[in-house]
Amino acid sequence: MNAPERSAAFLLDEDNGEEKVTYASDTKVSNAGTFTFNKEDHTLGNLVRMQLLRDPNVRFAGYKIPHPLVHQIDLKIQTISSTLAPIDVLLNAVEDLGDETDTLNREAEDAIERWKKENNAGGMGQF
Amino acid sequence: MSKQRDPKIEILSLYPHEIKFILSDTDTSIANTLRRLMIAEVPTLAIDLVEFHENTTVLNDEYIAHRLGLIPIKYMDLVTNRGIDCNGAFLSHTECSCEHRCPRCSVEFELDVNFDVMNVTRPENERDLPMSVTSTSLKSNNEYVVPGHFLNAEEQNEAHDTGISIVKIGPGQHLKLKAIARMGISKEHAKWCPVAVATYRFWPEININDELCSTLTHEQKQQLVDVCPDRILELDEVSGKLVVAENAWELATFTEDLKLLQETMKKRPEDDDFVTVEHSQDRFIFCVEGTGAMDAEDILMSSIKVLSDRMLYLRSKLDILKENM
Numbered sequence: 385m386n387a388p389e390r391s392a393a394f395l396l397d398e399d400n401g402e403e404k405v406t407y408a409s410d411t412k413v414s415n416a417g418t419f420t421f422n423k424e425d426h427t428l429g430n431l432v433r434m435q436l437l438r439d440p441n442v443r444f445a446g447y448k449i450p451h452p453l454v455h456q457i458d459l460k461i462q463t464i465s466s467t468l469a470p471i472d473v474l475l476n477a478v479e480d481l482g483d484e485t486d487t488l489n490r491e492a493e494d495a496i497e498r499w500k501k502e503n504n505a506g507g508m509g510q511f
Numbered sequence: 512m513s514k515q516r517d518p519k520i521e522i523l524s525l526y527p528h529e530i531k532f533i534l535s536d537t538d539t540s541i542a543n544t545l546r547r548l549m550i551a552e553v554p555t556l557a558i559d560l561v562e563f564h565e566n567t568t569v570l571n572d573e574y575i576a577h578r579l580g581l582i583p584i585k586y587m588d589l590v591t592n593r594g595i596d597c598n599g600a601f602l603s604h605t606e607c608s609c610e611h612r613c614p615r616c617s618v619e620f621e622l623d624v625n626f627d628v629m630n631v632t633r634p635e636n637e638r639d640l641p642m643s644v645t646s647t648s649l650k651s652n653n654e655y656v657v658p659g660h661f662l663n664a665e666e667q668n669e670a671h672d673t674g675i676s677i678v679k680i681g682p683g684q685h686l687k688l689k690a691i692a693r694m695g696i697s698k699e700h701a702k703w704c705p706v707a708v709a710t711y712r713f714w715p716e717i718n719i720n721d722e723l724c725s726t727l728t729h730e731q732k733q734q735l736v737d738v739c740p741d742r743i744l745e746l747d748e749v750s751g752k753l754v755v756a757e758n759a760w761e762l763a764t765f766t767e768d769l770k771l772l773q774e775t776m777k778k779r780p781e782d783d784d785f786v787t788v789e790h791s792q793d794r795f796i797f798c799v800e801g802t803g804a805m806d807a808e809d810i811l812m813s814s815i816k817v818l819s820d821r822m823l824y825l826r827s828k829l830d831i832l833k834e835n836m
Binding site: 480 | 515516517518519520521522525532537538539540541543544547548551552605696698699700808811812815816818819821822823824825826828829830832833836
């Protein structure tokens with residue numbers, strides 16, 4: 385009776401003006417802000433957070449899921465100086481992840497081709 | 512600007528229903544994200560709507576509809592006969608511009624099995640027995656899309672049925688229905704899950720401190736070898752030294768036995784261990800088993816594509832956010 389649609393876990397409710405990402409600057413801490421991603425979960429949150437932590441310009445990066453029944457991530461980022469805003473480091477992180485994914489794509493294709501060449505002329509493997 | 516990582520993939524074995532590979536030079540977050548994507552967000556086809564015209568079987572409508580939904584549906588490459596990624600070929604029904612449904616976003620299957628009609632085609636000695644309605648009775652309106660009847664040829668040889676059993680019917684019973692398959696992801700319902708299993712293990716980093724090991728007696732070294740239930744250590748016959756087994760990476764299960772035994776062997780508690788076995792932080796052994804809907808290598812490529820598309824989408828949304836700041 386009260387169960388939400390399963391598709392509400394991953395489809396944005398654009399009719400009600402739900403945005404994918406919103407930003408709220410932190411009032412008490414300098415150079416910090418929280419990004420809220422709607423209809424996302426650990427799949428994205430952990431990935432982006434770990435990438436942010438590798439950036440020397442980031443002083444703090446953490447994500448949480450405020451409530452397990454509401455599909456939303458809060459990603460809090462603090463940079464080391466005011467020259468670089470949280471949005472900039474986040475864009476850099478996402479771009480780096482995009483590049484890494486492209487590398488992964490090439491690697492996977494090459495690895496599969498190599499395997500097929502070495503094992504049987506491009507046909508299906510046996511069990 | 513953070514350093515770029517350079518992930519590597521090495522395939523250990525590749526079958527239509529299973530792929531095992533090593534992912535290295537990358538972080539656990541990538542490995543976990545890939546795993547989560549393979550389980551939850553790779554789009555596949557599955558029966559979503561069923562219109563019943565005739566059902567006089569022993570199972571009720573929704574029971575049969577549920578069973579139909581769980582049948583793996585293959586989008587085939589007619590040249591190689593492999594189940595491939597359906598992501599480019601179909602639109603999800605929420606995105607499709609058609610009003611109700613169209614061949615672009617859905618596939619129709621028809622099933623019409625009447626016991627009395629089909630029974631005459633069966634051999635004499637079987638005519639009293641119930642008839643199995645299997646997935647082979649589902650006739651598709653799209654030549655590229657067929658139900659995945661078996662996982663592989665081995666399973667087909669061993670099976671008693673001609674395909675996945677839907678319901679068994681007896682004399683006077685008739686099942687006639689139209690089933691519509693749509694594209695979806697596992698987050699919406701498990702029937703859209705392309706994998707049976709998608710897991711990864713950590714590569715074991717086994718370090719043998721040769722200096723300290725030389726202080727051990729032969730019996731103690733043999734004890735260390737024997738205490739491991741996964742047999743990752745061996746005693747070299749010639750030199751009498753402890754060495755790591757050839758295929759230790761395959762066998763390692765990271766049990767505590769070795770550690771506990773070394774506690775008793777050490778002269779002082781704060782001494783270093785003779786042998787340490789740790790999780791590698793950047794090398795993972797993946798094993799992905801499919802359900803028969805997609806070939807295992809296509810599941811991997813599809814999950815990477817989903818990740819790539821997600822990053823691009825995020826990038827564009829963040830660019831818009833930055834402009835509006």
